[in-house]
Amino acid sequence: MGQQTKDKFLVLDLLQLDLRENDALDLKCIGGRPGLIREITVTEINRPGLELGGFYENFAFQRIQIFGRGENAYLQKLAKEKRRGELSQLFTYLIPCCVFTHSLSPTEDFIAIAEKAQCPLLQTDLSSSEFTMRILRVLSTIFAPKTIIHGVLVEVFGIGVLIMGDSGVGKSESALSLIERGHRLIADDAVEIRRVSGNILMGTGAQVVSHHMEIRGLGIINITHLFGVGAIRDKKQIQLVVRLEFWDAEKNYDRIGAEEVTIDILGVHVPCVTVPIKPGRNIPVIIETAARNERLKKMGYYSAREFNRNVMNWLEGESTREIFLNEK
């Protein structure tokens, strides 16, 4: 269950990412095209101020190099004073790519040297700090540990519920029923899970098949077209796992629910409930209830524990009453 990240991430892949809203990088290539096949290996970035000044000790060349207004002004100064020779050392390192922010255009000298070294030059209209924040976020998602899990991811009352279970147990059917009740589908069958910012599990579907479901007897259906955009979501944090199982008379199912059972996904412990399937059990309603219960728990209220506390209090009261009555 623990596959690692995809093999290689090239500068070209960075340009081709489909990022929207506050993740958009607005990158375009303005030079050094042959270098687009260079690989990005680290999530960090570097501002090459010191290196432009001629100091190359500890140069983090494997990082994406960001040229802001300051760096660009320095490049222009170099060009004016005809000191282009000082730049050639920069490109003796295998830099993945240079990014110019604020839609800045580098000097012709710089472009010529970069072309010769086949180092890609990219440009964005974002400010340096904004671009830095976005690229760090984007790269940390890309390099995050990843796995694909067989299951259905739905959002129920705002809780990301991953429905797991063997083939044919009725995962898709339960999810369809949930969608029909107004909940949202994120991914069916193959859920791509990434661990981002330490312990958050983000689930998405694969691009081509996203928001399609396979329902036995109907075939492949398009949820967006059938139920509308309100019935889908692109990604969602996984907060609860519901494991569907065929009813096993031999097995003991949780009858109280006071203990927290968790499942390990990419090293993160997610609350997990096991629901046995049997005719007459309305699975979507049970999943809805599990999601509601999970919300209560997040607010600090544990139904089963509170119930037990009430029972204990009552028993205590009864026994003191008995002692009191006996003394009389």
Place this chain on the structure above:
Amino acid sequence: MVERMVTIRNRAGMHARPAALLVKTASSFTSQIYIEKDSERVNGKSIMGVITLGATFNTQLTIIAEGPDEAKAVDAIEKLFENKFEEE
């Protein structure tokens, strides 16, 4: 556990029909069946999963089966690949 490398021989790659055929075959066995491409592993009994792999002509895949009828299952699935999923 039985593992076997196979290559997609039909030009169109793993589109809906071959995927359905593969899943149908896989589902007739009780073993757990997985299909692996590079480092991505999906359940061999799930159509959407198999399509998600995006396996094109000449892609190498690994069939992995685990269970009482694992050897039979791998043989049957390998045969599908050899027959180009009854295409062409």
